[in-house]
Amino acid sequence: MSRSSINVVGPHTGRAMAPLATIDLVGWDVHKAIVDNVYANTEDEAHSSFRLPAFMERGINSGQLGDKTPKEGGFYRRGQKDGKAVEVFDPKTGSYQPLEKPTPVPFVEKMKPVQSRGPL
Numbered sequence: 402m403s404r405s406s407i408n409v410v411g412p413h414t415g416r417a418m419a420p421l422a423t424i425d426l427v428g429w430d431v432h433k434a435i436v437d438n439v440y441a442n443t444e445d446e447a448h449s450s451f452r453l454p455a456f457m458e459r460g461i462n463s464g465q466l467g468d469k470t471p472k473e474g475g476f477y478r479r480g481q482k483d484g485k486a487v488e489v490f491d492p493k494t495g496s497y498q499p500l501e502k503p504t505p506v507p508f509v510e511k512m513k514p515v516q517s518r519g520p521l
Contacts, residue, residue, distance in 0.1 A: 425467030
């Protein structure tokens with residue numbers, strides 16, 4: 402997952418918890434059940450996009466369920482050396498890298514003062 406992807410699906414979504422962190426909280430297995438249900442019950446031009454990504458299937462099969470499995474992790478996990486530093490999963494390599502502070506997105510930075518004034 403690229404650093405820019407983390408910016409897009411991170412705290413700037415306006416949710417109490419970022420979507421990937423929510424998936425880790427409920428568990429990859431629960432997310433799979435939801436996604437499989439949507440996939441099984443839709444028939445439209447976007448149908449193929451509702452399939453669970455192969456990297457998540459592999460992770461679930463190897464016991465990677467998110468917060469339920471702290472050692473295996475999910476999209477995020479606590480550092481295995483000190484238990485504090487957060488690592489982020491890279492689906493391309495199947496490995497974890499230290500989570501670095503995301504590069505600010507100029508438009509988001511510009512809009513932060515507007516958002517603090519009230520509902521848009």
